[in-house]
Amino acid sequence: MTDKPVPKDFYAMMEELQAVDFVLVELTLYLDTHPDDYQAIQQFNEYSHARQTLKVQFEQKFGPLLQFGNSYSGYPWNWKDTPWPWQI
Amino acid sequence: MTKFTTRKTYRPYVSPLDPCPPIKEKVYSTPAQLYLGFQPENLPQFTAKEALYAGTLWKLLYDPYYGPMEKGRDDE
Numbered sequence: 001m002t003d004k005p006v007p008k009d010f011y012a013m014m015e016e017l018q019a020v021d022f023v024l025v026e027l028t029l030y031l032d033t034h035p036d037d038y039q040a041i042q043q044f045n046e047y048s049h050a051r052q053t054l055k056v057q058f059e060q061k062f063g064p065l066l067q068f069g070n071s072y073s074g075y076p077w078n079w080k081d082t083p084w085p086w087q088i
Numbered sequence: 089m090t091k092f093t094t095r096k097t098y099r100p101y102v103s104p105l106d107p108c109p110p111i112k113e114k115v116y117s118t119p120a121q122l123y124l125g126f127q128p129e130n131l132p133q134f135t136a137k138e139a140l141y142a143g144t145l146w147k148l149l150y151d152p153y154y155g156p157m158e159k160g161r162d163d164e
Binding site: 015016018019020022023026027030033034037039040047 | 126127129130136137139140144145
């Protein structure tokens with residue numbers, strides 16, 4: 001676990017990722033009870049696509065977000081370098 | 089006509105034997121979801137960032153319950 005501070009745009013990108021995640025959570029819960037709402041499903045797919053591209057950008061800069069194959073790893077094994085979620 | 093607000097008030101009974109200074113008017117919040125029933129489609133939404141801070145995606149369901157003394161009471 002490195003103690004050097006993270007670069008400035010870490011927080012900006014993390015906030016954007018969290019915003020997209022929150023929208024996805026809301027839409028998932030909404031779609032559970034509204035399965036045939038076409039607009040919401042379209043919005044859901046837009047945001048999930050946006051989330052995937054955001055994830056790739058984020059990971060190129062700050063290392064993997066998830067583990068067990070859900071994120072690529074850098075060299076050397078670096079999933080423990082960026083601060084943990086409760087530390088950011 | 090007064091501005092629409094989600095706050096409603098009631099006046100509790102104040103006993104003459106009550107030692108403490110009575111609270112004459114009690115305020116309670118009645119957000120839209122109490123009256124909403126099944127949520128209709130295509131309700132107006134916040135942007136992603138606003139939704140993150142508001143706590144909900146749909147403007148109608150936004151219900152910040154600030155205390156009487158707290159600032160930031162935009163729906164008062």
